[in-house]
Amino acid sequence: MKITIARTAGFCMGVRRAVDLVLDASNATKERICTYGPLIHNPQVLEMLEKKGIPSINTIPEKGEGTVLIRAHGVPPQDKRQLELAGFKVIDATCPRVIRVQTIIKKHTDQGYASIILGDRDHPEVKGLLGYAGKGGVAVSSLAALEKLPSFDRAIIVAQTTQDTHLFEQVKVWAQENHPEYKVFDTICDSTEKRQAETRKMAQICDAVVVVGGRESGNTRRLAQVARDTGKPAFHIEDVSELDIKELAGAKHIAITAGASTPNWIINKTCRTLENQLGKPRNFLLAKLRPLVLVLLRTNLLISLGAGCLTFACATLQGVDHSLSHSATAMLYILSMQVINNLFSIKSDLYNNPDRAMLYMAHRPLLIALALVSGSAGLFLTFATSLTSFAILLVMSLLGLSYNLKILPTTTGFKRIKDIPASRTLLITAAWGTVTCILPAISTPTGMEVVPALVFSMGLVLARTAFFDVLQMQGDRITGKETLPILVGEQKTLSLITWVLAVTFLSTLVSTLVGLITPSGFVLMLVPISMGYAIHLSKKDFFLPGTQLEIVIESQFIIAGIVSLLF
The missing domain is CATH 3.40.1010.20 (4-hydroxy-3-methylbut-2-enyl diphosphate reductase, catalytic domain)
Known part of the structure; x- marks a missing residue:
């Protein structure tokens, strides 16, 4: 069975803007926030806003306080003025496409035109548009209703932005045949x-x-x-x-x-x-393996295996001793930190990865034990190998454990390390670089070859982490996380990922050509290309969101380890 998701499915620009505005306002202030009318027509989003303490009001009080957001559908101009007079700080979340229609109607109303609006009279957008049309506004929902209208000396015809395109085409033909003097504006949103x-x-x-x-x-x-x-x-x-x-x-x-x-x-x-x-899967073996893969993915055992493989690849690039203890240390540390991070991220995972959130809620004690045991085992391995490595890993582990705790001075403006914008992406990248490259190099002293190996590791991890942050923007914004994509935007983050992978590829290629790292670099330099291509395919909806996409991206580290072993 094949599943295809429409590329146009989900939030349009106007709805995304409205939701982002209300969530950003909520995360930025402790003042009372509400919306005038339901922000958008989706019960789950409205329920989420209610849980965040952002109710909707349907009437304008004589005296208001705090911030009120105008819904994406827009409101009549007199309602906006009344909200301001009541004392609210008003944030206009009206969709820009709706604002365009409002502007067209107001301009022509001022010039004495009647306004014919093709749409549902009871729809909030149409109610708002009629407010700009004054007494000369009329709403019709069908061609038959349009034909029954009296003739106007001067009139414009516009459409509700979400109107049926085929119906509006029929209206345009009718207007051309019966009232060529009417001005017709194609106001249906291209989305x-x-x-x-x-x-x-x-x-x-x-x-x-x-x-x-x-x-x-x-x-x-x-x-x-x-x-x-x-x-x-x-x-x-x-x-x-x-x-x-x-x-x-x-x-x-x-x-x-x-x-x-x-x-x-x-x-x-x-x-x-x-x-x-x-x-x-119809294949018996694949059907049996599927539950195992899902468990490995949701418990972070798969990504911890990837960390071990990446450590092996970095050791190969540097030409250092392929001690399995280095890979095991990386696996145990990453497993511990990922599990701890997921335990603190259940609220956002309920939106981003509900299957994993349910697993962590159901098996919380067991997963806490897994995090503590794996973290302790990683520290023991480094203690047996190098005191310097042990000290570094101990400091990193303490930082990881305190990431979600309120430990920062009040003068910084942040309570926790996690509150620092983009800290998650950057700290994960630094932690991976340390356990996959620096700790093995300390145990087997190397020269400058550690630099391109570090670039290789951190480049792949930064791209992977930033990409998943892009996919999880909605859930992270709801729970107030300031990730890199929320800070700089989705498109800039995707561009950054492309540049990071390009630099990783070029660094590995050049370092191999000049003999700074081993010839394995000629093959491993293909891994950032593979990850970049996988991300490109995901944007083309080649992979289903969720399990398929996660496995493809996380497997890039495992591919790096396998390539190092074979070549």
Whole structure:
């Protein structure tokens, strides 16, 4: 069974902006924050905001305090003025595409035009648009309703930004034939157009379509209707728990799309559920190995194995003693720190990786014991090898244990190390570089060859960590984490990853050519290319989000170890 996720699925630009604005405001202040009306049409997001203490108000009080955010759909201009007069600090989270329509209507209303709005009169966006149209505004939801309107001397026709594109095309034809003097503005958001076009195309090649999103979301309902119009089975759900898996049991190819207000974690949860329940390998051996791989992945045993393999690769590059104790030390330390980090990250994992979050909540005592035992074992190995290495690893372990604790002076403005922006990405990279390169070099003294080996290790780890931070932006922003992508933005982070992998490749190539590191560099320099290509394919939706993608990225370190062993 094949699963395809629409590239256009999930938050559109306007919804992402609104959610980011309210979360950033919440994380930046302790003042009261609320939204005027539901911020977006998605029950899970609204529930999340309620849990963060961000309620929505439906009426404007005589006296307000704190900050109020105007919903993504926009509001009538008089409502915004009343909120300001009530004493609120107003943050306008109206989608820029909606603001464009508001501007068009206001400009032409001031010039004496009537405004015909194609949309649902009861939809919040249309209510807001009618506020800009004044007495000359009218909303129609069908061509038949449009035909019944009286003729206007001067009028404009606009559409709700999430309106059906086919219906608006019919309206434009009608206007040209019956009222060529009317001004028609194509105000349907291009995101809506692309989403509907992709849904129509996917439905034609798939056996069934699952549309994920709030039932109050107009654009989500239209996506479901677009899918049904192709004649294929289409299921509109708010959460995967509503889906009857038996109805999809015979489908060989399932398409998943989602409305503009559907968060990534709901889409990924739907994909993971379908993959786990319908995408089980037919091969008996693969079916038996799948649960083992999932356990290795969720308990961080897979990434700790990758750390051991990367240590072996770095030792090969430097030409130092291939002592298994170095790889074992790296494995044990990384396992300990990753488990501890996940124990403190359950809240964000409930959005980013719910399967892992549930595992950690169910087996918390066992995982705490695993972290302590593996960390202690790693320290014992270094103590038996080198006191210097032991001291370094001890300091690193103490820093890792205190990462989530309130230990910083109040004068710094931060309570914990984790509160320092981008600290997670940078500290993980530094820790990996130390255990995979520096500790082996201390045990077997080397020269400058440790530098390109360190660049190789830290470059791969930085790219891997930053990439997963990009994938987890929504959950991290909800829980107030200041990761690198949140600090500098998604696109800049992805560009940084590309540059880091390019530098890693060039450093390994040049260092091998000049003889600074062993000839194994000619093969290992392909690993950053492999990781970069895997990240590129993920952006093209070649891998399903979740298990598939995690295994592909984490296996890059294991590939480095295998390549070192073979060559």
